[in-house]
Amino acid sequence: MTKKIIILGSILVIAVFVLFLGGRTHEDRKREASLQQDENGEISADLEQRVLSFTMDGRSPKGVKQWHLEGSSAEIVEDDIYLKDLSAIAYGENVTIYLTSKNGIYNRGKGEVELMGNVVVVSDDGFSLTTEKAKWSQNTKDIFTDSVINIEREALIAKGEGGKANSEMGTATLYKNVTVKMEPDTIIYCDGPLEIDYNKKVASFYNNVQVKDKEGKLFSDRLIVEFDPETEKFKQVTAEGNVKTKKGNSWTLSEEAVYTGSTKSIKLLGRPKIVIDPQELSDFDKFGE
Secondary structure (H helix, E strand, O other): OHHHHHHHHHHHHHHHHHHHHOOOOHHHHHHHOOOEEOOOOOEEOOOOEEEEEEEEEEEOOOOOEEEEEEEEEEEEEOOEEEEEEEEEEEEOOOOEEEEEEEEEEEEOOOOEEEEEEEEEEEEOOOOEEEEEEEEEEOOOOOEEEEEEEEEEEOOEEEEEEEEEEEOOOOEEEEEEEEEEEEOOOEEEEEOOOEEEEOOOOEEEEEEEEEEEEOOEEEEEEEEEEEEOOOOOOEEEEEEEEEEEEEEOOEEEEEEEEEEEOOOOEEEEEOOOEEEOOHHHHHHHHHOOO
């Protein structure tokens, strides 16, 4: 009886082995292995191994924990690990970041994670990023994407097409078609890129910059916004190149304009010109009558 049980167990093990590997050679599995997403966003791959409740930790040469990766299930094909319900934690010297996505692929050789579907990245110092697909490098700590990307931190909310961010360095870049909202009611557009340095409290906008708020509009080739580190409000705003401001129906033209938040004043530099609406001149003449 015992021998029959042992034989039956051996047959079952062989059957499972054949079911997973299908009798194919290593080269066959390598050639056929591919990621597919069905209409429900689920992933499948020709398998070398399938495991449930997958977890993996990465450590420095000194044994310090640098990152943690897990998924509700995993399908392993050579260096690629296909994960469902991916979540990861990256431990930096200054900040810890948390990544989640519906599906993901971790490449052990490159040390990169490809995130797919409902990608959310947040840090413990208030940074958040959302997109539909992205890649994260465990070596450089960069997150990069060519999809629409949304970034929020403190008083700044930004959206653009394509970009990268590094929470450890406190930097972010949006490549093109950028829209930024700043409290209380300022909206800034630019063709891109937008470069943000959160540590230095500086945001730099490039190409066809347009600013709108309750005071009027501003147009320029470049715009550099410096924030007060305590209040997060504008400390200084510098517009450069073909600067135009509009208030009511009147315009100012200059090569550079500098706004200082503490004094609420603006300086026009580089052969400034003022074009005043005749109706506004008429209203000014009537003042005090």
